[in-house]
Amino acid sequence: MRRAAQLRGALVKETLGLLRDKEALLMLIVMPAVFVLIMSLALQDTFRQNIPRPMHLVFLAGQGAGPGRLLAALRREHSLAVSAQVSGDDRAERARARTLVREGHAALAVVLGRARHKAVPPTAVLYVNPALPAQMRALGISLVRRAFARVAADRLASIVRRVAPHGRGAGPEPLARPARLVVAKGGLDGAPVPTSAQQNAPAWALLAMFFLTVPLSVAVIKERQQGIITRLRALPVPSWVLLAGKILPYFLINTLQLLMVLGEGMYVLPLLGGDALTVGHAPFALALVAAAANLAAIGYGLLLATFVQSQEQATSFGAVSVLIMAAIGGILVPKMVMPAAMQELSVISPMSWGLDGFQAIFVRGDGLAGVLPDTLRLLGFGAVCLIVAAVRFHRELRPQ
Amino acid sequence: MAALSSTPAPEPLAPPPAQTDPAVDIQDLFGRYRRADRDSIEGVSLAVRKGALLGLLGPNGAGKTTLLNMLCALMRPRAGTIAVHGLRFAQAPDAYKDLIGLAPQSLALYPRLTARENLETFGRLSGLSGVRLRERVAFGLEFAGLQDLSHRRVETYSGGQQRRLNLATTLLPDPPVLVLDEPTVGIDPQSRHAIHENLRALNRAGKTIIYTSHYLDEVEQLCDEIAVLDGGRLIAQGAIGALLARFTGKRIELRFDPRSVEAAADILRTMAGVEDVTIASPQLALVTDDPYRRLPAILKRLAHARIRPLSVAVGARDLEQAFLALTGTQLRDEP
Structure with missing residues (x-):
């Protein structure tokens, strides 16, 4: 009963804080929606069969x-x-x-x-x-x-x-x-190529998911700077309750953002002359990849929040690290136009795993079995980040 | 003036009240921050009776915050024990925390949430729910005088309103011991007055309050007992009246023409029975073993040197002077 009340308190304050953070909402919801439209339309011809020279x-x-x-x-x-x-x-x-x-x-x-x-x-x-x-x-x-x-x-x-x-x-x-x-081995044996919408919708949704690192770590830093963490430490509330209170609102906002971006690709892009986004026929696989990517992003955000010491560090290191992950992972630049060496390097980026997972469903029509490797990678990354963050957060809250 | 920080044990200022069942019982406490090479608290023993309104005083770096951090289980003591209502933190961490309400010096509130939402949040995090939560939130809003502004975001409040809410948040779980760290910093006199009135009412209702402030006048008005820390040690403890009486009996203040202050100080430092001379031109403050007995000789000696005081006062005027006499006038800038 007591823990339920505490969990509710932690959830409500994080949710209200996030919903009233205009900059965070701009970054997490509006940015991907705008980028999907712009980039899908801008890169449409590039993704069509248009080879410039023999x-x-x-x-x-x-x-x-x-x-x-x-x-x-x-x-x-x-x-x-x-x-x-x-x-x-x-x-x-x-x-x-x-x-x-x-x-x-x-x-x-x-x-x-x-x-x-x-x-x-x-x-x-x-x-x-x-x-x-x-x-x-x-x-x-x-x-x-x-x-x-x-x-x-x-x-x-x-x-x-x-x-x-x-x-x-x-x-x-x-x-x-x-x-x-x-x-010969090494050649693509007629693999299907994603459309502009199939590249850009999941790519920018993933970028926005991972960009929650910035508002999430800033929120934690503010709690420290404003002395709220001192009050929380003096209360009989366990660290896992506070951590859970941070995870769920961001999970929901990321899910909402993904649904909006997919809906935009499916229904708005065709109205503007773009390719409609086709999302395959595996809703459970899609939900699994989305949830795994979401947890990986939240885990990374919480991990960063336990390391950075100032809002400046949170915004600069958070944004830069996410952009590097995005650049490597085929988010900013599609992997298919990267040279082979860069494509091999992309496997180290969690965003690449997420993008591969989404595109396996959208482009190849894969189901659960097809997305399992990428999903497991995302879940593993998220779990490691969350465990380290939880340990560090617990240490911060207990008597020093 | 030599501070009394090296005094090994505090001299009680008045016969202590019976401490058979103190609200807070601190025994031989030592505390050190990580990576520090010396203790911030060195062997402090302090008993706070139930229902006391204790002012915890000390210059910057004296160890007040360290002591409060250990009391509120934010910091682990290196040695010694702390019991609140007979309970130690290690025995039952949650129950121990339920006994103490901490109002941190900073405004520990969520600025994007309204006053009501802040109270509900911290109430729930304290474990309250249902009717009890609603009752305590209503009490908190009334305590802070924010019933009519309860739906406005805290970031729109004045400093005084935020301070009152900060304090009200501490009271939500109705703990028997309140630890208030500089609760009136930077607020207007009306808000300060309101906070003092509320604290007196809480104290009358039986709450034990430990109050730190650099405003010694408000400590003198509000508290009935004080404990003075310096250099990590407890150098005085007891009733405020006893402290003032102690220094009333030792202090002489002389006012001179500013051109004569230094010469007068040189003369007075050589006199028998003068323990300390402090210059705050055009005034000189002396601490003597017996001011009424020494005063005629002092005046005679000054007259012999053709130095005539413009005014003479015997006794400490307020807590600030007593505090300075105890801790010295040397600046204590924190690193």
């Missing part, structure tokens, strides 16, 4: 591979600038192809191997420059696939011509079996 493709054929029809089909793709070289054996050509794409001399490289047997089609391996943006990788792979499909279609047509129009055996010999395409 991609350089090197076609390498091992000796005896007979590349004629395939090379011709590739050259019919206007978005590819194809140069062909024939030399060496399959293994040597593959090593050369890997070097060419890794060092950036070519966006794509196709190595056509020699057919081992007449009945077995030869294998062509596609290598993709790992630094290529995901969208361009996907496009490059699909163009190469289209060329291969065209060759296969030509063979099918030759078979049909032989057997169908003028009777059995009347037509010319059908074309040889086309090569089988294998995308």
Whole structure:
């Protein structure tokens, strides 16, 4: 009974304090709503299939591979600038192809191997420059696939011509079996690319979630500076009650903010000519990722609040650390336009985990199983932050 | 003037009242802040009777806040014991805290909340709920004189209104012992008067009040007992009347032409029975073993040096002079 009254007291004062903090509400609710609109509309074309120049493709054929029809089909793709070289054996050509794409001399490289047997089609391996943006990788792979499909279609047509129009055996010999395409490891095998809304809505919602670090730590600093913490320490109220009182209001305001941003992406963006946000069909997975990201953000905010000593530290370090997490995590700059090294670095940012979780649902249509790894990472990060913050807060409140 | 801070144990100013069941019983207390190389409180023993209105005095750095922090369980004593109504903090932390209401020196209020919301918040955090909470919030608003402004945010209140609310917040759980750290800093005389009247009423109703202030005149008006700390030690304790009587019997004040003050001081410092000479030009204050017996000799000696006082007064006028006599006039700026 007593603890319930104390918990209610802690919740009410934090909620009222937050709702009356205009700057905090501006940062947590208005900022993401405005940024989602602006950025989704501004980056819309970038996220559509709009490649500015042809991609350089090197076609390498091992000796005896007979590349004629395939090379011709590739050259019919206007978005590819194809140069062909024939030399060496399959293994040597593959090593050369890997070097060419890794060092950036070519966006794509196709190595056509020699057919081992007449009945077995030869294998062509596609290598993709790992630094290529995901969208361009996907496009490059699909163009190469289209060329291969065209060759296969030509063979099918030759078979049909032989057997169908003028009777059995009347037509010319059908074309040889086309090569089988294998995308080398490291290439994106046609992964779907998010729309501008699918990138920006969760990205800015996550940024705002983590930005609660600033008002939350400032509120704790003010309690210290105004002597309120001294009064609280003199009261028979345990630290966990005060901590819980801080968590729930921020959890609710972050959830409200996320719902508003998603609603804005779904219903307001199309009215302004933007792509409507599609959020997949996994509400439970979405709720799980949202809750995990929320707890991670609150945990980080509370952790910071127990370390900083002044409002200046809270605002500067809080904002800077969150912006760095956002920059690394693909929030400010979409991960698909980052070079490979930066994309690998993004895995250290909790915001990247949150964004990957949301996009797994929105873009790939994943369910609970698909978002579990990112959710567990977020929950682990949040739990560690909360535990450390709770220990430090408890130490601050107990007799020194 | 040499401060009496090195006095090993306080000399009772008057026969202490019976302390068979004190409200606060502090025994041989030592306290030190983290990373400090010396104790802020050194061997303080102090008993505060139930229903006392005790003024806790001391210059800056004397150890008042440290003592209050330990009393309110904000700081752990290095040695010694504190019992409030016979209960020690370690025995039952929550019950111990229920016995003490602390009004910190700073305005420990949420500025964006209204007076009512502040009272409800701190009432709930004290464990109150339901009818009891509503009753105590109503009492708090009445105590602070803010019934008509209860729905305005605290950040819009005057300094006096905030001080009154700060004090009212302390009273919510109705603790038997109130610890008030400078509760009237920076407020107008009307608010100070209102606070004093309310505190007297609470004291008459049986509350034990420990009151710190740098306004010695208000301590003299409000409190019936004092304890004086200096250098972390208790150097005096007892009834205010006894303290004044003690210094009334020792002090002589002489007023001179300012050009004669230094020469007069030089003469008086050499005289037998003069314990201390303090210059506050154009006045000289002497502490003697027996002023009425020494005064004729003092005047005769001055006359011999052709120095004539403009006025002569015997006895301490107020608590401030007694306090200065106890603690000295050296500045005690806190680091």
